[in-house]
Amino acid sequence: MRTVSDLPAGVERREIGGQERLATRGEPVYGEPTDGEWRAWDPTRSKLGAMLDLEMDVGLEGGETVLYLGAASGTTVSHVADFAGPTYAVEFAARPARDLLSVAEPRPRLFPLLKDARKPATYAHVVESGIDAIVQDVATRGQARVALENRQFLADDGRLLLAVKARSEDVTRDPGDVFADVRAELEDGYEVLETRRLDEYHVDHLGIVARPR
Amino acid sequence: MTDTEAKGWFAAADRDDEAELVAAVRDGDASEPRDWPRLAIEAGFVDDEAEYYDALHEVTTAATSAVVTERERADDRQLVHAVRAMDDCRRTANELAERLAEWAGTIDEDAETGVEYARDLAGRTPDPGEERVVSLAARVAALADEAEDLEAFVERETPSIAPNLAALAGPTLAARLISLSGGLEKLAKQPSGTIQVLGAEDALFAHLRGQAPSPKHGIIYTHEAVRGTRPEDRGSAARALAGKLAIAARIDHYSGDYRPELEAELADRIETIQARASDDGGEDGE
Ligand SMILES: C[S@@+](CC[C@H](N)C(=O)[O-])C[C@H]1O[C@@H](n2cnc3c(N)ncnc32)[C@H](O)[C@@H]1O
Numbered sequence: 001m002r003t004v005s006d007l008p009a010g011v012e013r014r015e016i017g018g019q020e021r022l023a024t025r026g027e028p029v030y031g032e033p034t035d036g037e038w039r040a041w042d043p044t045r046s047k048l049g050a051m052l053d054l055e056m057d058v059g060l061e062g063g064e065t066v067l068y069l070g071a072a073s074g075t076t077v078s079h080v081a082d083f084a085g086p087t088y089a090v091e092f093a094a095r096p097a098r099d100l101l102s103v104a105e106p107r108p109r110l111f112p113l114l115k116d117a118r119k120p121a122t123y124a125h126v127v128e129s130g131i132d133a134i135v136q137d138v139a140t141r142g143q144a145r146v147a148l149e150n151r152q153f154l155a156d157d158g159r160l161l162l163a164v165k166a167r168s169e170d171v172t173r174d175p176g177d178v179f180a181d182v183r184a185e186l187e188d189g190y191e192v193l194e195t196r197r198l199d200e201y202h203v204d205h206l207g208i209v210a211r212p213r
Numbered sequence: 214m215t216d217t218e219a220k221g222w223f224a225a226a227d228r229d230d231e232a233e234l235v236a237a238v239r240d241g242d243a244s245e246p247r248d249w250p251r252l253a254i255e256a257g258f259v260d261d262e263a264e265y266y267d268a269l270h271e272v273t274t275a276a277t278s279a280v281v282t283e284r285e286r287a288d289d290r291q292l293v294h295a296v297r298a299m300d301d302c303r304r305t306a307n308e309l310a311e312r313l314a315e316w317a318g319t320i321d322e323d324a325e326t327g328v329e330y331a332r333d334l335a336g337r338t339p340d341p342g343e344e345r346v347v348s349l350a351a352r353v354a355a356l357a358d359e360a361e362d363l364e365a366f367v368e369r370e371t372p373s374i375a376p377n378l379a380a381l382a383g384p385t386l387a388a389r390l391i392s393l394s395g396g397l398e399k400l401a402k403q404p405s406g407t408i409q410v411l412g413a414e415d416a417l418f419a420h421l422r423g424q425a426p427s428p429k430h431g432i433i434y435t436h437e438a439v440r441g442t443r444p445e446d447r448g449s450a451a452r453a454l455a456g457k458l459a460i461a462a463r464i465d466h467y468s469g470d471y472r473p474e475l476e477a478e479l480a481d482r483i484e485t486i487q488a489r490a491s492d493d494g495g496e497d498g499e
Contacts, residue, residue, distance in 0.1 A: 072468070086266055093469030094284035101278055109266055111273040113238075114280045125222045125243035126273065128250060140470060153246050171474040 007052060009062030010083025016040045022053055024082035027106045030075055043201045046076040047137050047163035050201040051209075056194055058209055059159045060084070064132035067153050069117040069146060070139065072096045074103030080135060081110040088127045092116045117146050120153070130155045137163045141170075144185035147210075151189045154212050160190055162208040163198065175204040186210060219243035223258040228268060231275065238276040288374045289397040292367065296388040299363035306331075306356040313353055316346050328357045376471040377461035381454075381479060382436060389432055390458065401466035408462075409433065409455035433458070438483045443490045453482045 007013070007022075014023045017033045022041040032040045043049040051058060063085045071077045071089035073096040081087045081104075089104070090113045091097050097114050104110040115123045117138055131153045138146055143164050154160065164182050166175035183192060190210035198205040222241055226233035250265045259265045310331050317324035317334060320343055324330065331353035339347040364385060371384035375397055378387035393411045394400040400408070410416075412432030419425035430439055430451035442450040457479045464470055 086269075094281045094288075095466065095469060097277055098281050101274060101281065104270070104274055108270050111269055112277040113273055114277045120246075121242045121244060123242075124246040125220065125241045126238055126249070126269070127246055129246040129248055167474075171478075 008058075008060040008064075008083050011041070011052065011062070011079075012038070014038055022049060024079045026078065026082035029078040029103050030073075041079045046079065047198060047202055047205060047207065048076050048135055048161060049079065050198045050205075051161065051163070051196070051207040054196055054198065054200065054207070056196050056207055056209055058133075058161050059193075060133060065128070065130070067127055067131045067134045067150065069134065069136040069150060071100055071112070072137075073099035076135070076137065077110065078103045078107070081107045084133075085109060086128075087111065088113060088123075088131075090115050090117050090123060118142070118149065120149050124152070127153055129153060131158055133159045133161060135161045139163075139165045139168045141168055143168065144182045147186060148189045151212050156212060158212065160208070160210040160212075162186075162210065163202070164206040164208060165202075166204040166206070175206075179206045182206075183208070187213075189213065219245050219247055221247065221249040221252055222272070223249070223253045223268070224256070228258060231272065234268075234272045235276045235279060238272055239280060289391055292370055292374055292388050293392045293396060295363050295367050295370070296385070296392045299360050299367060302356050302360035302363060306353050306360060309349065309353045309356070313346070313349055316349070320346065328353060331357070375462070375465040376469070377465050377475055378458060380471070380473070380476055381457055381461050382433070386432065386435060390462075393432065397462065397466050401462045403459065403462070405452075405455040405459035408459050409451050430455075438479065442483070442487055446486050446489055449486050450483060453486060454479065457482075 011022060011024055013020050014035060016023060016035045016038065017040070022043065023035070023038040024041055025037045026039060028034055028039050030045070032042060034040070041049045043053040062083045066080055066084045066087045068077045068080060068087060068089045071091040074089065077087065077089045077100070086109045088111050089100060091100055092115060094114065097112065100112050104112045111126075113123050113126060129152070132155055134147070134150055134154055136143070136147055136150070143162070147160055147162055151160075164179060166173075166178040169178045169182065179195070183195065186192060186208070189212060191213045192208060192210045194209040196207045198207050220243065222234065222237045225237035225241065250262050253259055253265050254261065259268055306328055310328050311326050313331055313334070314324050314326040317330075321334070331350045334347060334350035335354045337347055367388045368384040371388050372379040375387055375391065378390065381387075382390065390408065390411055391397050391400050394403055410428050410431040413428040413430065416425060416428040420427045429448040433439060433451060433454055436454055438454045439447050439450045457475055461475055464472060
């Protein structure tokens with residue numbers, strides 16, 4: 001039976017290198033330790049990894065259709081594609097996208113898109129509607145707006161898994177104040193289900209789980 | 214819903230026309246997402262969902278790869294060549310302008326050195342016997358024009374290739390730093406102490422041979438933050454500037470994100486350093 005903090009199918013805590021670690025099954029990507037086909041998912045290098053490790057209820061069971069915003073070189077999205085279903089990875093910088101391509105190559109259900117997450121119309125002809133989960137880690141100013149603009153892709157009972165970086169909004173303000181503002185803005189289109197500071201792994205970052213309202 | 218319903222990327226062409234499909238993914242758009250896998254099957258583009266996602270993987274990968282290659286080709290290598298060519302054109306124009314001034318002095322008692330004079334001379338109708346010298350003047354003017362066009366190109370392109378460096382250093386100085394270190398990646402791997410003296414290699418080697426004091430700044434000397442600071446504080450200003458430029462280069466290379474806060478931080482730091490002058494001034498009138 002599923003309990004609140006169950007990990008999605010395809011994500012397990014396993015003993016790798018003498019330590020219990022989150023892991024998924026797939027081609028290694030960033031020199032992470034492996035054990036057979038399992039590879040460690042390092043929460044210090046991944047905000048979604050941190051959210052799972054800190055037992056936030058992300059509402060994923062495995063096999064979902066995912067839209068990932070801010071894929072960078074693919075560290076986190078590689079793990080997502082390992083346990084999820086069709087995964088759309090949006091990144092707007094060319095350099096990290098080159099690495100993202102190598103991550104996508106052995107993952108037939110990972111679709112790399114060199115697009116700007118603030119302009120969803122430029123990929124709405126590719127990304128399907130009724131997405132189960134949006135994972136967002138763009139680390140630029142206007143993080144709430146990006147989430148709101150991409151809400152159109154999400155199924156009514158879908159989930160937004162958002163990592164907010166305080167310094168990307170305003171370096172001079174107190175992170176707590178920044179988070180409160182982002183949350184308030186987010187509530188224009190989402191109901192926030194859970195928030196948690198990710199400081200153990202990522203200083204001045206907030207993890208948010210929300211669903212469209 | 215309107216009668217002009219959004220169309221998916223696969224509406225552009227048949228399954229086997231990869232070039233068209235890639236172009237559609239790259240350049241297409243839609244007002245809203247729809248259930249594309251189902252619509253593609255209904256339209257007969259593919260037979261089932263598995264086939265749809267296979268096609269999508271193939272085409273999105275090809276499209277992303279094409280844009281990445283295109284952007285990489287257009288990026289810092291082009292800038293390095295352009296800024297070097299700009300400097301070469303300018304230096305050559307000045308050298309030739311000197312040669313020209315010497316020669317022109319034999320036919321024109323108001324001959325001057327400099328590109329401006331070359332432009333004047335180039336516009337003249339040569340008297341018999343003056344054809345060569347006027348023609349040379351035209352070459353000097355054309356080289357100077359080319360240098361200006363190259364500078365305009367550098368100013369236009371640098372902000373998209375290195376947004377943070379361009380914002381902090383100005384596009385031309387940013388391009389020169391990239392050029393001096395041999396590319397954006399190399400610059401991103403330099404410690405800030407090296408960036409501080411880039412362009413002062415002669416002075417640095419003299420120092421290493423024990424023949425000169427260590428240089429405090431290289432080409433970043435031309436930046437207002439250093440030049441506008443009184444001489445005894447220029448070392449601090451150059452250090453602060455080089456530190457921020459090193460961070461900017463790393464962000465530009467590794468993420469490409471534009472971070473406006475860097476400029477504010479630099480401005481703050483330089484203001485503090487420059488304030489030392491007025492503090493001292495108040496105390497001992499130095
Ligand atoms: C913190 S990194 C993401 C790291 C990645 N999620 C991981 O864990 O592997 C943020 C990324 O978002 C990208 N980004 C920022 N703004 C964006 C936008 N408007 N559209 C798409 N990508 C964006 C940046 O280029 C950068 O690669």
